[in-house]
Amino acid sequence: MAGSIRGSAWADVPPDGATTGPRSPRADGAISRVAVALFRNRAALAGLLIVGTFLAVAAAANRLPLANPLRMVPQDRMAGPSWALPLGADAFGRDLLARLVHGARLSLEVAFASVFAALVAGAVLGVVAGYAGGRVDQVLMRIMDVFFSFPAVLLALGIVAALGPHPANVVLAIAIVYTPIFARVVRGPVLALKEREFVEASRALGAPARRIVGRHILPNLASVLVIQTSIALSWAILTEASLSFLGLSAQPPTPSWGAMLNEGRQNIELAPHLAVFPGLAIMLAVLGFNLLGDGLRDALDPRQRS
Amino acid sequence: MARYLLRRLLALGPTLIGVSVLAFLFLRLVPGDAIAVRLGTSTVLTPQQMDELRAYLGLDRPLPLQYLGWLGALLRGDAGYSLRTGQPVVCEIASRLPVTMELALAAALVALLIGLPLGLLSALRPHTGVDLVARSLGPLGLSLPNFWLGTLFVLLLARYLRWMPNTGGYVGFTQDPWANLRFLLFPAVTLGVAMAAVVMRTTRSAMLDVLGADYVRTAHAKGLAASAVVGHHALRNSLIVVVTILGVQVGYLLSGAVVVEEIFSVPGLGRMLLTAINQRDYALVQGTVLVVAVLFVATKTLVDVLYGWLDPRIRLG
Numbered sequence: 322m323a324g325s326i327r328g329s330a331w332a333d334v335p336p337d338g339a340t341t342g343p344r345s346p347r348a349d350g351a352i353s354r355v356a357v358a359l360f361r362n363r364a365a366l367a368g369l370l371i372v373g374t375f376l377a378v379a380a381a382a383n384r385l386p387l388a389n390p391l392r393m394v395p396q397d398r399m400a401g402p403s404w405a406l407p408l409g410a411d412a413f414g415r416d417l418l419a420r421l422v423h424g425a426r427l428s429l430e431v432a433f434a435s436v437f438a439a440l441v442a443g444a445v446l447g448v449v450a451g452y453a454g455g456r457v458d459q460v461l462m463r464i465m466d467v468f469f470s471f472p473a474v475l476l477a478l479g480i481v482a483a484l485g486p487h488p489a490n491v492v493l494a495i496a497i498v499y500t501p502i503f504a505r506v507v508r509g510p511v512l513a514l515k516e517r518e519f520v521e522a523s524r525a526l527g528a529p530a531r532r533i534v535g536r537h538i539l540p541n542l543a544s545v546l547v548i549q550t551s552i553a554l555s556w557a558i559l560t561e562a563s564l565s566f567l568g569l570s571a572q573p574p575t576p577s578w579g580a581m582l583n584e585g586r587q588n589i590e591l592a593p594h595l596a597v598f599p600g601l602a603i604m605l606a607v608l609g610f611n612l613l614g615d616g617l618r619d620a621l622d623p624r625q626r627s
Numbered sequence: 628m629a630r631y632l633l634r635r636l637l638a639l640g641p642t643l644i645g646v647s648v649l650a651f652l653f654l655r656l657v658p659g660d661a662i663a664v665r666l667g668t669s670t671v672l673t674p675q676q677m678d679e680l681r682a683y684l685g686l687d688r689p690l691p692l693q694y695l696g697w698l699g700a701l702l703r704g705d706a707g708y709s710l711r712t713g714q715p716v717v718c719e720i721a722s723r724l725p726v727t728m729e730l731a732l733a734a735a736l737v738a739l740l741i742g743l744p745l746g747l748l749s750a751l752r753p754h755t756g757v758d759l760v761a762r763s764l765g766p767l768g769l770s771l772p773n774f775w776l777g778t779l780f781v782l783l784l785a786r787y788l789r790w791m792p793n794t795g796g797y798v799g800f801t802q803d804p805w806a807n808l809r810f811l812l813f814p815a816v817t818l819g820v821a822m823a824a825v826v827m828r829t830t831r832s833a834m835l836d837v838l839g840a841d842y843v844r845t846a847h848a849k850g851l852a853a854s855a856v857v858g859h860h861a862l863r864n865s866l867i868v869v870v871t872i873l874g875v876q877v878g879y880l881l882s883g884a885v886v887v888e889e890i891f892s893v894p895g896l897g898r899m900l901l902t903a904i905n906q907r908d909y910a911l912v913q914g915t916v917l918v919v920a921v922l923f924v925a926t927k928t929l930v931d932v933l934y935g936w937l938d939p940r941i942r943l944g
Contacts (some may be wrong), residue, residue, distance in 0.1 A: 364766070399939030467645030471920045478885065479916045482904040483656040559772060563886055566774045567901060579774070586778050586890075590786050597782075600775030608770035615766065 337550035351543075364615020366592045367463030371609030379426040390576045401593040406459035409594050411584065413574075417595065419601050420576035426605065427577050430489050432557035432571070435495035440550055442496070443503020444542070448534060450504065451511025469493070473498050477560055478569070486569040488577075493556050494564075506549050507542055514538050544621035551617055555610035562603045578603050631882065631935045631942035635928055647701070650917040651694050654909055687878050706917070707910035709903070716914035724918070727895035729800065730818065730888070731880040735873065737819030738826050744871070745823075746830025749855065750838065761827060766825025773883050777817040777890035784813065797894050812893040818883050822876050829872050833865035847943055867937045873928030878923045 359365045397414035405505055408417040450461040468476065480494035512521060515538070516621070523533050564570045565579025573580065579601045585595030672680070681687050685696055700706070706716040751759035799808040812870040838861055839845060846856045892898070896915060905928035935942035 330813060350871040392773065463645070466642055467649055468648045470642055471916070472923055472925045473647070475878075475880035475916060475919055478900075478904075479653060480656070480880070482912055483653055483909075486701070521813075553772070561771075563773055563774060566772075566886065567889070568905070582775060582778065586781075589778065589782050593782050593786065596775075596778050599771060600778065603772050603775065604770050607772070608766060611766045611770050 330477075343462045344405045355620045356615070357525055359616050362616045362619060364612050365619070367439065368609050368612025368616055371605055375425055375429065375606050375609060379424055379429045380449050382422050382426045385422060387419040387422060390415060390419040392416070399588060401592070401594060408598050409592070411581070411595055412592070415574075416597060417581075418502060421578070421598060423601065424576040424581060424599070425573055425606070427488065427575065428561055429602075430559055431492050431495070431561045432554050435561075436499065436550060436557050437494040437573060438492070438496035439499035439503055439553065440546065443500040443547065444507050444539075446586070447504040447507025448501065448511055448538065448542075449509040450472055451513055452530065452538065454512075461504070465504055468501045473556075474560055474563060476562065478567070481564055481569045486572060488561075488571050491564050491570045493543055495560055496562075499553050499557070502553070503546075503549060503611075504546055510542055510545055511538060514541055546616075548614060548621055550619045551610050551614035553608045555614065558603065558610065559607050628936065628942060632932060635931050635935070636678060636931060639924065639928055643921065646920045646924065647698055647917070648694065650913055650920065651697055653916065654914050655690075656943035657909060659736045691768075701917075706914040707744075709911045710902075710904050710908045716911050719911060720896065720914055720918050726797070726893060727884050727888070727897060729807075730811055730814055730884055730893060730895055731809075731877065733815035734818035734880055735824065735876070737815050738876070741819070742826025743824035743830055746827040747862070747941070748832060748833030748851045749827070750831045753835070761831065765824050765828050768820050768827075772816050772821060773821060776820060777814070777887055780813045780817060780889060810891075811893070813894055814887050817890070818880060818887045818904065821883070822879060825872060826869060829869050830865060830919070833868040834861060835859045838866045849913045867934065869939065871930060871934050874927045877926040881919050881923060 327617070359369060392415060393411065394414040397406065397410040399412055400410040400414070402409045406416055406418070408421065411417055411420065446461055446465075450458040470497075477491075477494040477498045480497060481490050484490040484493065488610065495579075520533060520537050523537055528536075561570055562579035565577045566583045568583070570579060571577040582596055582599040582603070585592070585597075585599060589596050668821055685693060688696070693717075704717055706720075708715055709719050712719065745757075745761045745764070749758040797810055800807040803900075843856060843860055844861050847853075881897075884895060885901055887893070888895045888898040889901055896919070900912060900915045902908075905914065
């Protein structure tokens with residue numbers, strides 16, 4: 322099946338084996354080549370800038386000269402943007418900018434933690450399935466298929482519903498949903514790689530599987546994993562925001578983008594900015610990772626390179 | 628074709644069993660005692676009453692036996708009872724499902740109406756204004772959170788246009804088709820936008836692939852009109868690719884419906900699921916998730932079959 326798998330529009334996974342082109346096992350200067358390609362692609366550069374800004378702001382959230390995101394100032398309730406409150410204040414008189422910045426931190430922490438877990442688990446499962454082949458492969462992939470039978474966001478929703486509303490459970494849910502996707506994108510290239518001459522040569526020389534996988538297979542999966550990670554991060558941010566919007570992530574008063582947007586919805590006619598700014602933040606962050614992912618695909622995927 | 632169909636249907640078996648196991652285990656995932664889970668939060672029972680209830684519900688049996696009992700009841704159409712309403716889960720779902728199906732269909736229609744022409748135009752006129760607009764809208768559509776778009780629509784309708792079709796509440800299609808469609812218009816657009824972006828991208832890249840193919844050049848060379856080449860040769864072949872993504876997108880539509888139904892107060896399956904989650908009505912949550920998964924798997928199989936029917940290489944390969 323071509324195009325995106327799963328129920329998510331953001332899980333754009335190339336078909337099995339598609340991303341492993343003829344490439345030397347050790348790509349010299351690969352990083353600089355990718356950097357050049359990214360800088361030439363204006364959309365990707367924009368994505369990189371957006372992602373970089375969000376990361377910097379989130380990392381420095383506690384050191385920036387911002388108000389306490391939890392402090393309520395009654396006379397500021399639903400204040401519009403001004404010099405003192407650049408993005409206004411929410412229904413409790415809390416500084417919206419400060420809350421958005423701290424919300425960025427939560428959003429990115431959840432996204433990175435869940436995607437990292439899914440990346441590790443998925444890569445291990447995919448490499449084991451692809452390299453071992455046979456029955457191991459069949460059993461693992463059948464189990465993955467069961468997870469693919471649930472629409473992605475719904476599966477995450479169900480897991481969080483069962484475990485209880487908490488960011489840690491959101492991390493777990495997103496990791497569980499995304500693990501099969503990583504497993505599937507990794508398995509295809511592994512199947513192709515293990516038949517390649519340099520792997521056969523290494524095997525003929527008596528190298529143990531551990532060494533073959535570590536030295537020859539994993540380095541060649543880097544581009545697939547990098548592309549998929551960027552797309553997964555955009556999906557994770559959007560999913561966390563959805564769950565937070567539905568009240569299933571961080572609980573009040575913790576600043577969380579989705580929940581802030583939902584709170585803003587209550588007073589939408591009086592203070593539209595309370596719903597507009599959090600949504601804008603979510604969209605920009607998701608867009609940044611999407612553009613970066615597209616750019617990385619263009620730069621790294623030999624199929625797409627002209 | 629019959630053999631291909633049979634193969635697809637046989638592959639369905641293990642998947643559905645896996646789905647049912649996962650849905651069954653879902654209730655086990657809930658922290659705390661299974662009885663407490665079934666009873667919700669408000670009930671206090673003595674330990675002896677708990678044991679009696681446990682035996683009555685068969686919860687003292689080993690897990691695999693419990694699963695088989697649950698599956699047997701399910702196959703007879705018994706998915707348990709909703710804690711809050713006391714109605715059978717099956718009835719609750721059956722009453723909400725048509726609304727969500729209509730919303731998903733309408734959203735898919737919106738996505739096709741926006742995505743197909745844009746994708747076509749951008750492929751036929753590469754590196755022009757249309758192409759640039761279409762290609763910029765793609766990532767934007769994918770990044771637009773549907774709950775934000777929905778909220779903005781509500782804002783626009785309520786504050787600036789003073790036209791709020793939702794205040795009247797949901798009306799069934801059979802009661803008043805016009806009011807029903809008017810009610811679903813904005814929810815469908817909200818849900819359809821991200822899918823339109825996917826359709827647009829897929830159409831564009833499929834068309835570009837096909838337009839570069841030898842048989843298209845041959846068609847041009849033998850003097851066919853450009854419209855005939857595009858309509859008869861290129862579009863038909865790229866539509867096959869578009870059809871395949873539709874199946875996967877159904878999953879997106881069904882989960883997106885949860886959020887969109889909440890925003891626009893559409894009384895569908897998604898809204899019921901959310902209420903059930905908030906009320907810890909786990910039997911209803913389990914049933915809903917199961918139904919959606921089965922729907923999703925069924926659509927994907929249907930699309931596979933359709934794909935095989937459209938493209939002999941697939942069914943014979």
